[in-house]
Amino acid sequence: MRLRQADIATDPDAFEAFYRRHVDAITSFLARRVADPNTVADLVAEVFVAVLDSAHTYRPGRGSEIAWLYGVARNTLSAERRRVFKETRLADRVGGHRPLDSDDVAELEARIDAESLARRAFQAMAGLPDGDRAMLELVVIDQLSIGEAATALGIRQGAARARLHRARRTLRDVPEMAPFVMEGTR
Known part of the structure; x- marks a missing residue:
């Protein structure tokens, strides 16, 4: 068969x-x-x-x-x-790697705690439109100037300023985010 x-x-x-x-x-x-x-x-x-x-x-x-x-x-x-x-x-x-000892764990916990604001910022930024989020990341986190960020995104400086303004306006009402999102204005 x-x-x-x-x-x-x-x-x-x-x-x-x-x-x-x-x-x-x-x-x-x-x-x-x-x-x-x-x-x-x-x-x-x-x-x-x-x-x-x-x-x-x-x-x-x-x-x-x-x-x-x-x-x-x-x-x-x-x-x-x-x-x-x-x-x-x-x-x-x-x-082949050794297990973490208590000092290593304590150091990792300290780093995690130190980065909690940045994690909250990324969570808050996740709700932004892609272009606005990219602009905010480049200026605030990567510390680029608005002109450098505009070049990196392939947009005009005026559009870059508008995106950055919208992103900051959206996030300034999020607790603890106002000082964070206002950084990087060079």
């Missing part, structure tokens, strides 16, 4: 028959390459889920359904190996 893409993707009985025909072969294929039985079971399941998603790619003229299925299994195994490799590499990178 040949694979018919539409059948296994939409007909549970056709998929079950396809699964029963090939599950042993796919399990053996993966068991030859992976030593952990739980991983093999997970990969077998992933292969058959991938079959449901990619049944439309099977072309009988290119080879047998088992050859196509081995290709799906190989791709699934490759994806798993890439995932494990990335996970291992990340664990190795993190594993």
Whole structure:
């Protein structure tokens, strides 16, 4: 019996028959390459889920359904190996670092507290139109002049002044923001 893409993707009985025909072969294929039985079971399941998603790619003229299925299994195994490799590499990178001691934590807490006004400013600025927010960031945070900020944004100086004025007017009513947004007027 040949694979018919539409059948296994939409007909549970056709998929079950396809699964029963090939599950042993796919399990053996993966068991030859992976030593952990739980991983093999997970990969077998992933292969058959991938079959449901990619049944439309099977072309009988290119080879047998088992050859196509081995290709799906190989791709699934490759994806798993890439995932494990990335996970291992990340664990190795993190594993070489010492845990934070109490002094490090205290320093981080102090930095976080010191930046709380800036975080609140960014939260308040998030509600501004993009152009107004960009202008305010360049002048107040990056300390550019209005002319430099206008050049950076590719707008005229008059438009830059209008954007900055709108942004400041909007944020001056936000508690603690008035002094912050009025900085950087060079």
